[in-house]
Amino acid sequence: MTDYSISLWSYNLSRAPASVAALAKELEQGLAKASEEGAKLLMLPEYFVESCLAFKPEGLRPDQEMAFLAETGQVLLNLLKPLPSKYGVSLLAGSMPVKTGDQITNTAYLLANDGRIIRQDKLCLTPFEQDPETWFLTPGNRLCVFELDGIRMAILICLDIEMPALSSLLAKEQPDLLLVPSMTEKLSGYHRVYGCAKARAVELMCAVAVCGVVGRSEGTTQNETNVSGAALYLPCEEEFGFNGVAAEISSTDGLDREEPYLVCMVPVAQLRRLREGKAEVWPGAWSAGHVSIYTDDLPEIRSKA
Numbered sequence: 001m002t003d004y005s006i007s008l009w010s011y012n013l014s015r016a017p018a019s020v021a022a023l024a025k026e027l028e029q030g031l032a033k034a035s036e037e038g039a040k041l042l043m044l045p046e047y048f049v050e051s052c053l054a055f056k057p058e059g060l061r062p063d064q065e066m067a068f069l070a071e072t073g074q075v076l077l078n079l080l081k082p083l084p085s086k087y088g089v090s091l092l093a094g095s096m097p098v099k100t101g102d103q104i105t106n107t108a109y110l111l112a113n114d115g116r117i118i119r120q121d122k123l124c125l126t127p128f129e130q131d132p133e134t135w136f137l138t139p140g141n142r143l144c145v146f147e148l149d150g151i152r153m154a155i156l157i158c159l160d161i162e163m164p165a166l167s168s169l170l171a172k173e174q175p176d177l178l179l180v181p182s183m184t185e186k187l188s189g190y191h192r193v194y195g196c197a198k199a200r201a202v203e204l205m206c207a208v209a210v211c212g213v214v215g216r217s218e219g220t221t222q223n224e225t226n227v228s229g230a231a232l233y234l235p236c237e238e239e240f241g242f243n244g245v246a247a248e249i250s251s252t253d254g255l256d257r258e259e260p261y262l263v264c265m266v267p268v269a270q271l272r273r274l275r276e277g278k279a280e281v282w283p284g285a286w287s288a289g290h291v292s293i294y295t296d297d298l299p300e301i302r303s304k305a
Helices: 020-036 048-055 062-080 083-087 158-162 164-171 187-204 268-278 299-304
Strands: 004-009 041-043 090-100 103-111 117-121 145-148 151-155 177-182 207-212 228-233 245-252 261-266
Touching (some): 004 020, 004 228, 020 041, 020 048, 020 062, 020 083, 048 062, 083 090, 090 177, 103 177, 117 151, 158 177, 158 187, 158 207, 164 187, 177 187, 187 228, 207 261, 228 261
Parallel strands (some): 004 041, 041 090, 151 177, 177 207
Antiparallel strands (some): 004 261, 103 117, 145 151, 207 228, 228 245
8 A cells, every 4th residue: 555545525514404315415426526536535524414403303402402413313324324335435424423322422433435334432522512401422432443445544533632642542553544523613623633633643653634514504502613624644754744734724614605625645655664663753652651750849859959
């Protein structure tokens, strides 16, 4: 494997599909476009399914929205399942609420072009996602590392990419590519997610692809604004142009119906060569296991001063 082409679609929630079938048709058109462009994977953002609030039932309360979107999402997935094999393009169908018993998770589904379905729950939830008055969710507790088209990948949903502890867990797995679907309300959130994504590329000597929803869903009661862009980050190495940015579309709120869409190439062979010892200073899966923390008010430290 040398290079791997992916498409990142920062879906604009104001598209306001009229039905689940209409949304599935939009996504099929997206897969057809990605196929024509030579991409092997199309990624959608976190909670893009919120666009379905455009046809929510009359009188639906905010604390009922997750259950409605979970039901809608399952119908959507069933419509999408045959499409990756039809177009030869795997689909990371963003993330959506998934109801299991009396619990709801924020879950990403990757529908692989070989027929597999790979599931990843969000591991670290925002305060909003833990509010019993609105979108009350349960965090996941497993991180899946998988191979697709010969590429070693993992999915970290939005806030998960901001957690260095997850980067430490992933380091020994040597991923080639992290996929980061996101939803950020403000420019500050956009910079947190995208800045941390770039840091993870440096730490793990891998590629990190990010896209997030933009615009505002008709019928929303929670997310009046969404700000995002689209980007592929690489390690800050000379052969990648020094700054770690392989491709990037800057942030937008999508309120003028703009919608970032990025096709980019993951240089898999070069990344693997760098991890094998050709990087400038990268220490590998460095754990800090030999480091201990102390404070300067300990007696033994004072006595040596």
